[in-house]
Amino acid sequence: MTSLTSVSLPNRIAQYWALTKPRVTQLAVFCAVIGMFLATPDLPDWRVVLAATAGIWLLAGAAFAINCLVEREIDSRMSRTARRPMAQGEITVLQTLIFSSVIGGTGMWVLFYYVNPLTMWLTFATFLGYAVIYTVILKPATPQNIVIGGLAGAMPPALGWAAIANDVPMQAWILVLIIFVWTPPHFWALALYRREDYAKSGLPMLPITHGMQFTQFHVWLYTIALTATTVMPFAIGMSGLLYLAIVAVLDIIFLWYAWQIYRHYTDHIARKTFAYSIIYLSLLFAALLVDHYLKF
Numbered sequence: 001m002t003s004l005t006s007v008s009l010p011n012r013i014a015q016y017w018a019l020t021k022p023r024v025t026q027l028a029v030f031c032a033v034i035g036m037f038l039a040t041p042d043l044p045d046w047r048v049v050l051a052a053t054a055g056i057w058l059l060a061g062a063a064f065a066i067n068c069l070v071e072r073e074i075d076s077r078m079s080r081t082a083r084r085p086m087a088q089g090e091i092t093v094l095q096t097l098i099f100s101s102v103i104g105g106t107g108m109w110v111l112f113y114y115v116n117p118l119t120m121w122l123t124f125a126t127f128l129g130y131a132v133i134y135t136v137i138l139k140p141a142t143p144q145n146i147v148i149g150g151l152a153g154a155m156p157p158a159l160g161w162a163a164i165a166n167d168v169p170m171q172a173w174i175l176v177l178i179i180f181v182w183t184p185p186h187f188w189a190l191a192l193y194r195r196e197d198y199a200k201s202g203l204p205m206l207p208i209t210h211g212m213q214f215t216q217f218h219v220w221l222y223t224i225a226l227t228a229t230t231v232m233p234f235a236i237g238m239s240g241l242l243y244l245a246i247v248a249v250l251d252i253i254f255l256w257y258a259w260q261i262y263r264h265y266t267d268h269i270a271r272k273t274f275a276y277s278i279i280y281l282s283l284l285f286a287a288l289l290v291d292h293y294l295k296f
Helices: 009-019 022-038 046-070 072-076 093-114 117-138 150-154 156-165 170-193 195-201 212-230 241-263 267-294
Strands: none
Touching (some): 022 046, 046 117, 117 150, 117 156, 150 170, 170 241, 170 267, 241 267
16 A cells, blocks of 8 residues: 555556546546537537537546545455556545546536536436446446446537437447447456456356356347447448448447357456457447548
């Protein structure tokens, strides 16, 4: 455990940066930015894009900081998360609360004054959904926490769309649905190969409460559902053949990984599936963006 008074400024900044879970935040903000560009047939106002990106990033970071605070004891028992600043006692509860309040409050101010109130309230609701409803209530209470609480993590495209259009139409909710259905196979692949960690944590994760085979089967089922969901942008005319061709390839690869998890499970294939699921979502949203402007 590091002394709270003997940390250099660069290391202290790095600790606060780690509280925001930057890699997860980057993917969420990326999806939000894609939503901004999809909300208009032309290029969006770059000033609004920058302000919305900053505001959404700050509130997402605030939510993850609260998550680290609430789960600090759980994190300390898991090898994957034991090095997080709060798990090691490098940052106090009060410091984390102040940090989350400052960056969250700043994010709300930026969204309200430089974007629009709708985006601010939707992002704040997402903050509450993740930091309170999911982290505090659902995650320790039910093995379906990932499914039920997945809506908060799926909201970034709607937030981005609202930032530009000041509205959240059906197209935006389809993007939310894609991430919502993607979340269970993405996270359960992680939970499968990290099952010993989760057993130590005390959290009711699906591989612990219902067993490996049950979880493997549900990874397969949700990946099938995801494949059907990702066709919806093309089905409603939101995207064209270019997107359809790219997502077909992405889905085939994901289905192959999910089938391997279901029928030929190894920890190695679960790790590869988890890694691919991140690449999958990034490429899918990139394909939506390219298709949107090429109009192929």
